[in-house]
Amino acid sequence: MKQSETATHGRRAVIELREKILSGELQGGTRLFEVPLAELLDISRTPVREALSRLTEEGLLDRLPSGGFVVRRFGFSDVIDAIELRGVMEGMAARLAAERGVETEAIEKISETVRLLDDCFGEKLDEVDFDAYSELNERFHHQLAALSGSEMIRREVERASSLPFASPSAFLPDRADIASFRRSLRGAQEQHRLMVAAIAAREGSRAEAIAREHARTARRNLEYILAEDPGMISKVRGLAFIRH
Known part of the structure; x- marks a missing residue:
């Protein structure tokens, strides 16, 4: 996959996953893994991995010690x-x-x-x-x-x-x-x-x-x-x- 195409897929993955979190479709405590998400978004694992890291930096996800990510829970x-x-x-x-x-x-x-x-x-x-x-x-x-x-x-x-x-x-x-x-x-x-x-x-x-x-x-x-x-x-x- 070309680098520009990977970047485009990565941006789309960030937008779609962020929206699923903010809408409540992906609730706090939900575990996320690269392979199922790549299949869901119909893209390769690389842009999904980058999207998950970006959303972790934004504070919407936590990285699990055992691998994978989890949607953060936020209280008032x-x-x-x-x-x-x-x-x-x-x-x-x-x-x-x-x-x-x-x-x-x-x-x-x-x-x-x-x-x-x-x-x-x-x-x-x-x-x-x-x-x-x-x-x-x-x-x-x-x-x-x-x-x-x-x-x-x-x-x-x-x-x-x-x-x-x-x-x-x-x-x-x-x-x-x-x-x-x-x-x-x-x-x-x-x-x-x-x-x-x-x-x-x-x-x-x-x-x-x-x-x-x-x-x-x-x-x-x-x-x-x-x-x-x-x-x-x-x-x-x-x-x-x-x-x-």
């Missing part, structure tokens, strides 16, 4: 810890950016992203272009991590954000169409604006505090679903494999 406390960890890492990135100073061009780029995010909101309080917001929100957080000027910090922010429920767009309304979630995005957007302003003003402590509070949006959305509308669990990507 694990999710909360992951969200808090992302907040800590992004807060550190924001503080370092403010204290070390950022090139004007970098501030202009992230400010432009904030402006484009503004355009995602309509006149009504809960009117939001979710698809555009989600894409631009991810861009903002990548730019924020890079502003620290530290490749180590950038990598750790990306690592902390890699699990679906800890990512910047975790539990955003999407197809769930929860009006209160959509309205909360306006508050999150204001935090984007305040973060950039604090970094530009070299206010490290303020930038860090805003970034840490901002990360908790995912926690509040999760708590709303579990406490107020548990019927949404099956409709929000990633919740199916969290033990409640």
Whole structure:
């Protein structure tokens, strides 16, 4: 098999297996082996092996000492810890950016992203272009991590954000169409604006505090679903494999 074809199959395997895990089709504790998965996906073992290693790095799988892999079990406390960890890492990135100073061009780029995010909101309080917001929100957080000027910090922010429920767009309304979630995005957007302003003003402590509070949006959305509308669990990507 050509190297490019192997890479293509590997990406497809990662996407398909990740989706099966997040949808709950492959539940926590399920053991996974290369040969059956290769047959299921109709590809060779090499891209399956690479996909399993990638999903292990993302934290969705654990490697078994005896061979093979197992789908990780996640509890509510694990999710909360992951969200808090992302907040800590992004807060550190924001503080370092403010204290070390950022090139004007970098501030202009992230400010432009904030402006484009503004355009995602309509006149009504809960009117939001979710698809555009989600894409631009991810861009903002990548730019924020890079502003620290530290490749180590950038990598750790990306690592902390890699699990679906800890990512910047975790539990955003999407197809769930929860009006209160959509309205909360306006508050999150204001935090984007305040973060950039604090970094530009070299206010490290303020930038860090805003970034840490901002990360908790995912926690509040999760708590709303579990406490107020548990019927949404099956409709929000990633919740199916969290033990409640």
